[in-house]
Amino acid sequence: MDGQLMAFTGVAAGMVAMPGADFAVVVRNALDTRKAGVATAFGVAGGLLVHTALAVAGLAAVLVAVPVVFETVQLLGGAYLLYLGAGALIAVARHRSAATAPSAGARGEVPGPRPTVRLGTAQYLRQGFFTNALNPKAPVLFLSLLPQFVPAGQPALPRTLLLATIVVGMAAVWFPAVALLVDRLGVWLRRPRVSRALEATTGVLLTALGGVLLAELVLT
Template identity: 45%
Template sequence: MLTALAGFALFALLVTVVPGPDTLLVLRNCVRGGRLPGIATAFGAAVGSLAWAVAAAVGLAAALQRWDAAFAVVRLAGAAYLVFLGAQALWAHRRGAAAAAKDGDGGAPAPAPTAFLAFRQGLLSCLLNPKVGIFFVAVVPQFLPDSRSALPMTLLFGVVDAAIAAGWLVLVSVFAARLLNWLRRPRVNTAMERTTGGVLVALGLGTAAETL
């Protein structure tokens, strides 16, 4: 059992450290509001991952994978949410830049999200990504010990994955918070907002294109 847990934990860590929408949201919210919104986003994503693990454990994720229409609806909803977040970031940056040019102050920071809003963004970003559920359906069976029941082990793997995701994203938040003075420089902040907004929109459009 310990060998299976260690193997799954290592695999989950390798998957987690690859930058994705959750990492972009953590960085964006951390730059806008500091460490707390970044950490709240991280925990929201971790709770969403745990919810998918529970769904996989009871067979919902597997059923979703087989039911093409439902899978497409969830993916399109997730794609729309990513496009919304990206467009929102780009619009907020453009509005702030216009206000800054009018006032002549050289730059206006985007509004800081509350911890609750940041948590909700991380949660919805993960819940609307069915690939997380498919990850559990496809990967967990490879690590299940023959002598153990699938349901409790899948739940245990889900807890492990959520803990790893939360730990890694919190580290990203802490590291970004230490660089806030640099990240909030007008040129750096402008590049950050444009990049994260553009990448989120691109990810959403790419997901939608794969679904259609």
Template identity: 40%
Template sequence: MTWSSYGTYLIFVVLVVLAPGPDTMVTLKNALAGGTRGGLLALFGIAIGNLVQGTAVGLGLGALIVRSQPLFLTVRWAGVAYLCYLGFQALRGAWRGDYRMLDALGSRASGFRRWREGFLSNITNPKVLALYLSVLPQFLDPGHSTTWDALLLAYTVAVLGAVWLLVLMALVHKVRVWLQRRRVRRSLDAVTGTALIGFGIALATEG
């Protein structure tokens, strides 16, 4: 792998990372409910999920998972169920609109719960695995590339994804007072919940 091909890969990854997806919505959901700490914990869970999936692909395990239809379908439907569950939670919050109670409950939510939401939303999303498997080979030379080259490409996605979510968290923090307005927050919860359920439905109907 040359620096030129890696530069091209970086441009592609930046475009992929900037596209809104479940990771973005889960981070926003936790940032709104649990503040900066909640968002960071979810972000950390997402990053670990990305690293696990990237490592699996780099070591050749990802292809085995994809080829094992029962295992792949299990991961896929677990992802569908979890995204819809998170989406329903957000929609329920928007419907009730009782954010004083929700914030009180949210402040008592364990850090592990927020980390778990980020981790599970990422690790049960087989589209992340499929992305690695379909894109990485385009930038690797079968005759010269090593496992370390594959891991570098995979970890680049995880790092850039985390950086983008950190930028998003900083933006949320700057406008946090405005976001805490009841009408604004209900609208954001409604959009976030609808998007998460939409991602779940799209995952269920693919292929």
């Protein structure tokens, strides 16, 4: 493996593993079931595949060069993150209300695990995909990053395809591993208090990220 490829692998690993909206959505859905978390994880990898394919094809340059297209993606991305974040926070409020309901306390019942609305595998897959695919910063990142690791005099297309494959491959390993770890720790993580804290944290994170995207759109 040449030096540039080794350097890119390190950069890509840090980029994929960095906590953000993708990580938050995978963790939140893995609290429902292992299958939900893994499906979300592969959806995130699918979103990365879109971004890397656009960068390889040069279409990311069009996204960056045409402000209205970029702003539309930013608006959709911010709104979608707000939607997911608000859904998580509403769910936390409902679970807390259910746990402290007078009827339950009067009967001396111990609140059980948080109730969940189970979605189909395809819906979890879509959540992961859209969370990543609607990130407007990703095309800019890949457009600026990939060419830096193409050696002078080497054909660009095969090299960028290889780099894109490395990124997507890492995501296809890392995010399912996160989902499996969350499921492995499920006995502890699904305790009502811990589960609500995690869901509240992911809800705040997703809402904040969505708000930042929309604020940038308004301020620019």
